[in-house]
Amino acid sequence: MRRLLLALLVLAPLAFVPPRLAPGPDPALLPKPGRRVDVGGGSSVNVEERGAGAPVVLVHSLPSSIGDWADLPERLASHGIRAIAYDRVGFGLSSRPEPEPGRYTTASNARELGALLDALGIEKATLVGWSYGGGVVIRFASEHPDRVERLVLLSSVGPAMPEGGVVDVFLSSPYLLEWVAGVRPLGRAVVADMVADAFSGEAAVPPGWVERTRAMLAIPGTLTSLAFESARDREVPLEPERIRAPTLVVCGSADELTPLAVSQDLAGHIAGARLEVVTGGSHMLPATHGEELARMVADFARGEGI
Numbered sequence: 184m185r186r187l188l189l190a191l192l193v194l195a196p197l198a199f200v201p202p203r204l205a206p207g208p209d210p211a212l213l214p215k216p217g218r219r220v221d222v223g224g225g226s227s228v229n230v231e232e233r234g235a236g237a238p239v240v241l242v243h244s245l246p247s248s249i250g251d252w253a254d255l256p257e258r259l260a261s262h263g264i265r266a267i268a269y270d271r272v273g274f275g276l277s278s279r280p281e282p283e284p285g286r287y288t289t290a291s292n293a294r295e296l297g298a299l300l301d302a303l304g305i306e307k308a309t310l311v312g313w314s315y316g317g318g319v320v321i322r323f324a325s326e327h328p329d330r331v332e333r334l335v336l337l338s339s340v341g342p343a344m345p346e347g348g349v350v351d352v353f354l355s356s357p358y359l360l361e362w363v364a365g366v367r368p369l370g371r372a373v374v375a376d377m378v379a380d381a382f383s384g385e386a387a388v389p390p391g392w393v394e395r396t397r398a399m400l401a402i403p404g405t406l407t408s409l410a411f412e413s414a415r416d417r418e419v420p421l422e423p424e425r426i427r428a429p430t431l432v433v434c435g436s437a438d439e440l441t442p443l444a445v446s447q448d449l450a451g452h453i454a455g456a457r458l459e460v461v462t463g464g465s466h467m468l469p470a471t472h473g474e475e476l477a478r479m480v481a482d483f484a485r486g487e488g489i
Contacts, residue, residue: 212391212398214250216276220269222298229276230269230299234260237332237484238305241268242296244314244338246409248275248399253470258477264484267308269299271316273408275399282411289315290419293323300330309484311335314441314466315412318421325425334430335480338441338466341449342421345442371397383437383465392470423452430456431483433476435464 217231231249233256241252249268259266270277272295273287285291296319300308309332312320317339324331375393379385382392400406430453434446443460450458459479461472468476 208397208401209394210398210401212395213402214248214276217249220299220302222272222295222302224280226272226278226280226295228269228272228278228295228299230267230303231256232268233257233266234264236263236265238265238267238303238308239480239484240296240300240305240308240310241266242292242310242312242316242319243268243271243274244316245412246274246400246405247313247316250275250395250399251467251469253473255469255473255477258473259481262477262481264481267303271295271319273412274405276402279402279404279408282407287408287411288419289318289322289421292319293326296320296323297327297330306330307332309333309335309480311337311480312339313337313469315340317341321421321423321426324428325422328427331428333484333486334426334428335483336430336432336446336449337468337476338434338438339432339446339449340421340441341423341445342452343445343448345445374400380439381466382471383435383439387465387467387471389470423449424454426453426456429483429486431479432456432458433461433468433479434458435461435466435468435472437463438466440466 217229219227220230221227229249239259241256243249243251248270252268256266256268271292273279280286296310300306307330310320310323312318312335314337317336318341320331320334321336321339321341324334371393374397375385378388378393378396382388400409430450432446432450432453434441434443436443446458446460450456461468461475464472
């Protein structure tokens with residue numbers, strides 16, 4: 184979000200333009216709900232499963248949802264994998280509980296991940312954590328090594344993550360996020376900027392991606408979840424050195440959100456970890472390199488080529 188401040192400065196006068204003069208997010212772009220699974224504490228998550236075979240659980244980034252995996256679950260299924268994707272609590276079509284202390288952290292997400300595995304009858308699985316989801320599975324693998332068959336950290340956060348400065352302040356303020364979203368031209372510009380950074384360039388953004396992202400962020404409670412998760416994601420440092428499961432670290436060489444150096448450092452913290460760099464890849468490898476990533480994850484989940 185390098186252009187975030189510029190977008191705010193240039194478009195801030197639009198705060199005085201009636202929102203009705205610009206189109207809002209289209210609710211028709213929201214996906215159909217999948218299976219609802221109770222994860223305790225009054226919360227439930229939206230789950231979709233594809234295929235049969237070794238279980239691979241996909242834990243998405245921040246904010247994100249199942250949809251950002253694009254067709255990766257189907258591709259994994261075609262490689263003989265039971266692919267399980269879910270909307271984390273606070274996002275997608277899952278519950279949005281109030282942001283009480285201890286909620287919307289990697290620790291709370293890890294607890295909900297464990298409850299999901301319990302509900303699905305999965306004793307042990309390969310976990311794929313993407314970006315913030317990488318922090319979630321690092322936390323889970325550190326605390327529950329007996330439940331992790333293998334670990335894939337995709338463009339994951341790690342100890343070497345650079346400070347976001349004003350971007351962190353922006354994302355961690357529910358009031359500012361709500362204000363921006365309420366001014367439709369400004370809200371669309373900011374989301375478009377966020378998406379362009381994720382794809383390492385506006386030209387790489389798939390058609391319709393910005394509008395679908397806007398529709399997901401417009402679901403009531405999502406911006407609050409985003410703000411509190413952003414504010415709390417560094418309260419307790421991650422401890423990747425505690426991981427004992429075989430680990431594959433994957434990152435695009437052109438990733439602007441979690442730079443390659445973060446993945447290189449992360450792999451160095453985990454005994455025996457293997458690092459795979461996708462040349463020219465951005466933060467959005469599931470959408471841009473789906474088949475390459477599916478083969479990589481499926482082979483790793485089956486213990487092939489290791």
